[in-house]
Amino acid sequence: KEAETQQKLANVVILATGGTIAGAGASAANSATYQAAKVGIEQLIAGVPELSQLANVRGEQVMQIASESITNENLLQLGRRVAELADSKDVDGIVITHGTDTLEETAYFLNLVEKTEKPIIVVGSMRPGTAMSADGMLNLYNAVAVASSKDARGKGVLVTMNDEIQSGRDVSKMINIKTEAFKSAWGPLGMVVEGKSYWYRLPAKRHTMDSEFDIKTIKSLPDVEIAYSYGNVSDTAYKALAQSGAKAIIHAGTGNGSVSSRVVPALQALRKDGVQIIRSSHVNAGGFVLRNAEQPDDKYDWVVANDLNPQKARVLAMVALTKTNDSKELQRMFWEY
Numbered sequence: 001k002e003a004e005t006q007q008k009l010a011n012v013v014i015l016a017t018g019g020t021i022a023g024a025g026a027s028a029a030n031s032a033t034y035q036a037a038k039v040g041i042e043q044l045i046a047g048v049p050e051l052s053q054l055a056n057v058r059g060e061q062v063m064q065i066a067s068e069s070i071t072n073e074n075l076l077q078l079g080r081r082v083a084e085l086a087d088s089k090d091v092d093g094i095v096i097t098h099g100t101d102t103l104e105e106t107a108y109f110l111n112l113v114e115k116t117e118k119p120i121i122v123v124g125s126m127r128p129g130t131a132m133s134a135d136g137m138l139n140l141y142n143a144v145a146v147a148s149s150k151d152a153r154g155k156g157v158l159v160t161m162n163d164e165i166q167s168g169r170d171v172s173k174m175i176n177i178k179t180e181a182f183k184s185a186w187g188p189l190g191m192v193v194e195g196k197s198y199w200y201r202l203p204a205k206r207h208t209m210d211s212e213f214d215i216k217t218i219k220s221l222p223d224v225e226i227a228y229s230y231g232n233v234s235d236t237a238y239k240a241l242a243q244s245g246a247k248a249i250i251h252a253g254t255g256n257g258s259v260s261s262r263v264v265p266a267l268q269a270l271r272k273d274g275v276q277i278i279r280s281s282h283v284n285a286g287g288f289v290l291r292n293a294e295q296p297d298d299k300y301d302w303v304v305a306n307d308l309n310p311q312k313a314r315v316l317a318m319v320a321l322t323k324t325n326d327s328k329e330l331q332r333m334f335w336e337y
């Protein structure tokens with residue numbers, strides 16, 4: 001009988017990378033003071049015995065880091081392992097446990113480069129497992145539930161936090177002290193309740209199977225950097241980033257990606273030197289940058305990120321630059337992905 005139920009359940013692999021979901025604090029009262037990336041994947045799985053009712057689960061420790069320290073090499077390593085598993089006949093879904101600080105970047109990266117319909121779910125937690133009211137157990141349970149459901153196939157990389165199913169492309173960490181930390185300007189795709197998924201909308205942008213990018217052909221990622229804008233900003237950071245070899249600079253602009261008159265000449269000059277200039281916005285609840293609004297992008301040959309925040313724009317720019325250095329092509333990609 002047991003063998004029969006095992007056969008019917010989906011096979012889900014959990015790739016652990018660290019983060020607060022693998023964090024530990026000194027006491028149960030420590031919800032915000034703790035060390036991330038301390039607990040191994042076997043212990044995480046053992047902490048949620050109910051996972052075995054959802055799927056045949058096995059874990060792999062891919063790395064053990066706090067996600068603020070993730071590198072492009074780490075991203076490629078994770079992406080390649082996800083692709084290998086996605087190609088394997090005995091894997092139905094993949095869950096990635098991840099720190100929440102850069103979770104949105106990894107989820108968007110995988111959404112762009114993994115050629116599979118199989119569910120890929122990225123999940124984290126806001127409190128360590130040692131804290132009162134820790135959120136990691138339920139978030140992980142929900143991730144495995146979505147990863148093992150047929151309904152999640154073909155919907156791109158997903159994120160399960162706070163009972164919501166979010167598109168990995170849209171979702172962003174909006175607040176860092178609440179368990180309802182992850183939001184999308186365009187709303188969640190669905191909900192997970194007691195291990196069952198409820199869907200309400202679909203992603204509109206190209207992803208996974210419909211993407212022109214493939215992890216298997218990406219050898220390395222180019223250097224793309226972000227410079228933050230504010231009142232009285234100088235052009236020092238932009239110039240320094242270009243000098244240290246950045247192929248593109250994401251302008252984390254004010255408002256609708258506006259650029260200070262103190263910075264415009266430097267960005268014009270950098271573009272003439274071959275650096276791609278991509279205008280994004282750092283407004284809190286989600287920016288929206290349009291071509292030739294605020295700045296004459298056609299004239300300066302700049303690119304706009306539209307609704308992608310600066311850190312997501314960096315991810316798309318890196319992936320896009322592995323294919324082209326043509327600013328018109330880059331702009332097309334920024335509209336399509």
Ligand SMILES: NC(=O)C[C@H](N)C(=O)O
Pocket residue numbers: 018019020021036065066067068098099100101102124125126127
């Ligand atoms: N909540 C978290 O996971 C934060 C942690 N610094 C990380 O990203 O690894």
